Amino acid sequence: xxxxxxxxxxxxxxxxxxxxxxxxxxxxxxxxxxxxxxxxxxxxxxxxxxxxxxxxxxxxxxxxxxxxxxxxxxxxxxxxxxxxxxxxxxxxxxxxxxxxxxxxxxxxxxxxxxxxxxxxxxxxxxxxxxxxxxxxxxxxxxxxxxxxxxxxxxxxxxxxxxxxxxxxxxxxxxxxxxxxxxxxxxxxxxxxxxxxxxxxxxxxxxxxxxxxxxxxxxxxxxxxxxxxxxxxxxxxxxxxxxxxxxxxxxxxxxxxxxxxxxxxxxxxxxxxxxxxxxxxxxxxxxxxxxxxxxxxxxxxxxxxxxxxxxxxxxxxxxxxxxxxxxxxxxxxxxxxxxxxxxxxxxxxxxxxxxxxxxxxxxxxxxxxxxxxxxxxxxxxxxxxxxxxxxxxxxxxxxxxx
Numbered sequence: 170x171x172x173x174x175x176x177x178x179x180x181x182x183x184x185x186x187x188x189x190x191x192x193x194x195x196x197x198x199x200x201x202x203x204x205x206x207x208x209x210x211x212x213x214x215x216x217x218x219x220x221x222x223x224x225x226x227x228x229x230x231x232x233x234x235x236x237x238x239x240x241x242x243x244x245x246x247x248x249x250x251x252x253x254x255x256x257x258x259x260x261x262x263x264x265x266x267x268x269x270x271x272x273x274x275x276x277x278x279x280x281x282x283x284x285x286x287x288x289x290x291x292x293x294x295x296x297x298x299x300x301x302x303x304x305x306x307x308x309x310x311x312x313x314x315x316x317x318x319x320x321x322x323x324x325x326x327x328x329x330x331x332x333x334x335x336x337x338x339x340x341x342x343x344x345x346x347x348x349x350x351x352x353x354x355x356x357x358x359x360x361x362x363x364x365x366x367x368x369x370x371x372x373x374x375x376x377x378x379x380x381x382x383x384x385x386x387x388x389x390x391x392x393x394x395x396x397x398x399x400x401x402x403x404x405x406x407x408x409x410x411x412x413x414x415x416x417x418x419x420x421x422x423x424x425x426x427x428x429x430x431x432x433x434x435x436x437x438x439x440x441x442x443x444x445x446x447x448x449x450x451x452x453x454x455x456x457x458x459x460x461x462x463x464x465x466x467x468x469x470x471x472x473x474x475x476x477x478x479x480x481x482x483x484x485x486x487x488x489x490x491x492x493x494x495x496x497x498x499x500x501x502x503x504x505x506x507x508x509x510x511x512x513x514x515x516x517x518x519x520x521x522x523x524x525x526x527x528x529x530x531x532x533x534x535x536x537x538x539x540x541x542x543x544x545x546x547x548x549x550x551x552x553x554x555x556x557x558x559x560x561x562x563x564x565x566x567x568x569x570x
Contacts, residue, residue: 179206184311184355189300192307201307216255216270225292227363228273233299237409237554243312248388249319250296254343263330263341274345277317278328288381293363313349313389316380322346350376351387396530403520403540404486410545414485416559417544418518421482424569429458431567432480432516438547475511479503483519485541494522504534
């Protein structure tokens with residue numbers, strides 16, 4: 170359970186990574202947490218900026234984490250944060266948005282790739298995510314202090330205008346990549362300095378000032394201590410993603426061999442270095458539904474690791490019946506077919522039973538598990554974020570036998 174800062178304490182609270190800042194009881198907009206925590210930044214929208222004109226002193230990036238059309242994502246293992254701009258409906262030019270969020274992005278990334286002094290004009294970005302509590306649905310969780318860009322990304326990759334289509338109408342929006350810095354606490358004293366126009370004060374986090382002065386960033390990388398995912402962690406977290414998974418399961422429920430082709434494609438969508446060589450025939454598969462190679466080396470000097478893939482179109486945990494879990498028998502079957510220097514991939518619309526998961530991880534078998542949640546996440550990330558687009562994808566690419 171994360172630390173919860175009560176509504177009454179918000180005006181004087183420091184910002185602790187992953188702490189929850191609680192809204193007022195009742196869930197009314199006037200009791201929204203962010204506007205009390207950081208007065209002057211407003212109580213609506215994903216972009217909430219302090220400062221007049223083009224030069225902003227502080228920018229809030231707020232995400233609900235629930236929009237399948239625009240899947241903002243924080244990779245806590247690397248500190249990489251992908252965030253979509255605010256041109257989310259047709260009829261407007263890329264930068265013609267009500268709150269000017271895309272203009273903020275353009276200026277920030279222009280300054281990032283300009284001369285070194287330009288970095289000093291980039292405002293601090295504070296990332297918050299919706300986090301409903303029993304007290305208030307207007308609560309938020311602080312995810313970190315961010316800067317535009319990410320180590321290794323070039324100027325043509327960290328801010329990209331992407332096309333979307335809604336009801337047959339095309340329009341563009343930004344997809345921006347940020348780095349969440351290795352800063353555990355953002356002091357209230359520094360927030361006051363930032364508001365006063367002195368972001369490089371003695372109260373500034375050292376990681377922030379180092380980046381402004383040198384351009385070197387230190388991401389907040391957090392190695393996961395959870396190696397056994399619970400059933401809940403393997404289940405889609407939003408109703409939209411649950412519906413997407415339900416469509417996938419219904420499509421392949423009576424055609425498990427067709428699901429093998431889909432499972433192989435999902436693994437390739439997850440990682441483009443995966444090369445599927447063959448979808449095996451059920452009568453001679455030897456416990457493997459597909460075999461392939463994973464590219465480790467350079468494309469012109471390749472080194473490959475071979476893998477075996479097994480696909481299980483089992484009932485997902487979407488209703489009161491509960492899931493038909495993948496257990497020890499299925500996992501052991503895959504393990505027995507993995508040869509020396511190979512690894513296994515198991516893709517299922519359901520979840521991996523805890524005992525099977527524990528045995529694989531404790532015995533350090535090289536098995537990758539992709540559960541129902543992962544399938545939904547991968548589809549959404551690749552643009553299949555509506556029920557109609559998923560249906561069209563399945564019927565076009567994977568007609569039933």
